């Protein structure tokens with residue numbers, strides 16, 4: 330499976346089997362996280378077999394065996410969008426390795442002893458990962474016209490990008506983002522809503538992969 334196929338097939342997975350993430354799969358995930366940290370100036374961390382973060386009342390109803398996660402740690406200010414972009418890069422990569430995932434901003438507990446948070450950093454949220462007991466299901470989606478200025482004359486790459494953005498996870502499936510094709514490039518804007526700046530990073534990553542970064546630039 331490549332990243333484009335991962336975009337098409339990914340849904341939030343909240344129930345996992347007790348199969349451990351280990352060996353080559355764990356090593357590949359660690360390498361991808363290290364590369365994203367290097368590129369984005371982030372401090373994301375893979376936590377394996379750490380059951381406490383998701384052992385809270387809010388999570389209990391919908392999550393099962395959520396003992397592995399990527400802790401999205403980054404400098405305190407101004408990294409919401411980068412956390413979205415690189416976190417989703419990791420979630421999609423995990424999908425190509427056969428792993429399910431779910432972004433969690435609300436229903437987790439911060440476990441200080443499990444985390445390495447330097448001065449000036451904070452944990453933004455986590456992404457649970459693991460071998461899924463199911464593949465999740467397709468979310469309801471807005472139309473391309475509702476989230477962009479797409480028209481019958483738009484280039485094919487713009488349509489591909491907007492459609493891939495609509496397949497992305499957003500907090501409470503709010504899809505409050507807008508892509509605007511202009512003569513100078515693509516403007517992507519976050520709407521108002523919880524975690525909408527992180528959503529913006531996530532949907533921009535989907536857009537960029539599907540549209541092809543050689544075809545456009547974000548302005």
Ligand SMILES: Cc1cc2nc3c(=O)[nH]c(=O)nc-3n(C[C@H](O)[C@H](O)[C@H](O)COP(=O)(O)O)c2cc1C
Nearest residue numbers: 340341432433434435436468498499500501502524
């Ligand atoms: C920033 C963000 C935060 C989220 N927080 C939670 C959460 O706290 N609990 C949860 O169960 N799902 C959470 N989700 C998952 C969304 O509910 C889910 O992505 C959305 O409903 C779309 O469904 P899909 O991921 O299956 O496509 C979050 C997603 C994002 C992008």
